[in-house]
Amino acid sequence: MQLDAAQRVVLAPDKFKGTVSARHLVGVMAAAIAELSPTTVVSALPVADGGDGSVEAALSAGWRADTVPASDAWGDELVATVARLDDRAIVEVASICGLGSRQPTPDQAASATTRGVGRAVAVLLDQGVREITLALGGSVTTDGGAGLLEALGCELCDSAGQPLAPGGAALGTLARVRTTGLHPGLRDLRLVLAGDVDTPMVGPDGSAEMFARQKGADDDLIARLSAGLAHAAPLLEDAFGARGAALRPGSGAAGGLAWAGLLLGGQLRSGAGVFLDLLDAADTIRGADLVITGEGRLDAQSLRGKAPVSVARLAGAFGVPTVAIVGSNRLPLESTGTAPFAEVIALDRIDPACARDSGLTCRLVGQATRTLVEATLDLSTNTENGARP
Template structure:
């Protein structure tokens, strides 16, 4: 339970993408906490890469599954399990990794491996599955995943359509008869780190395909392919208008495919704060320290650190943040009492994980020193 008189600080950072995992960031923060302060370490995620690690750190069990990556190469992924519940991380199946795709490769990237993992979970008896949708390489409307689960996409001659996303424009018939019937007993939660639709001027291709390797011409082609498939598939499922819903555009349209299967799209940050029992872990805290690699406008749309800060605010606890880089104007309101960007202390941290750890510890110590409401005994102990 801990001594109620001892000040408690909750360390709840997300990853510094490409540099440190959330667990590593939290450990670095802990180094900066002064003696006499109790810490609660709570690495977090919002549906992007690091989601399974966050669940495992909270006591979930790892399970390895053989699958394929976005370009059909063999891959093994880790799923987090708790009873009949599971968390699947799309970024670890069909993510970019270290790949820098060409426009051609961007079109070829598939979500098929996600369907392979879902099928394995059905075999295992999972009934409650969270798909963490951030960080994918594909822009295929989740067609690969659906095909792995038994859906057939047919062209005008009755031939099955497969291959890259550009082929989706030739689909004239969607046969749902072969879908795995056990899907109807699976509760599917779509943990989204973005709220974009799949089609439209702010759709999957328009907003995210460029960072997945597509050039302007390929973006237009992929956009047309997603729109066409939605027009054919939604009537076959009896679910019209899904492609325009918030979250449908997550993971190159995997959000939309999950909705076709009856899945519910929700904020990834909210999902993981609940799974990690964050409200209970914030009890008696006097300060919350969160953070991520880059704090920008996307962060304010429900990314994990902002969700943590808002949860803390709702319970009357101040929240501060340590970030790698701050890309917001000084006048932009945030839910944080204070923010320290470590690249402004030493820009070399961008390429140096060890320096990043040191600066995170330094920044955390400074924030706690400034903002932790404490008193000191005659012996110098913090209370």
């Protein structure tokens, strides 16, 4: 069975978090298409939306890997891999102070800090980097970016003049802010804050209320974190001249790290949009016959601009159909008609064990790729010329 040699398929999945990387998924999909039709042109476009996998997506687009010293959410030293291109860099927050597979205790959640991210940024500024994109997804912190600010030279002290303890639980004791020691490189920095949530930092649907529980906080700590962020917000915003930033949609990303970025003059952008631009996705998708995307879980949050939906909307602007292979499809029934996909295959409906088995996931992705390519491109069976049915 052969496709028209002129046909082209773009492979643009995000990762299946905790199971298979986006780059590996592209390889699996490409192999399945090559088996089905060796003459089909395949364009590889592994994508990200500001979470883990963001640096890998940049590397696939020709950026180079570099390393910088940093520390994790509890101060343990580490070496972080960042992506570099000329005087630009991408820092993946999840690789420095990420949740990963951890299950923090409330005490650990209370003291988790973004200082390590600030250390990485400071090193890049020392090296002459003038544009830094912070990929905000996957953090374990809820400190409002206080650690980042301190690592960049901001002084945060309590009423006795002592530096605050690490973590969001200490923000309620903030009494004095000094910005005179901020890193001079910040003056010329273009800071891009790439995230996929529209949560504000403070308020009834703020960062602590929406995300701190999954980072190890209990009810008491969530209340303390919320109160601390609300207390610190006006003090820091007055010091930086950025009143109201804590109420902006998206400022609550990464436990308020996005808010700290706004204080430094950063620009909030959709993580998916940032990486689609970085990958020149429009040029790759324009003129294709089909786009295959996917992610581990398709749900209502996906419709708010996560990578697969952003890919499908971009493809739709060029009249290119998009199909999706996902680990699980949890879109509300009333939203199904608004999802911009020609078809969706959910692997857990074929075999629920795929969520725990990367090998099984890859096999199912290969099968689903063949099914979608045949169905969407309307292949016909031709046994007379030796093609496989």
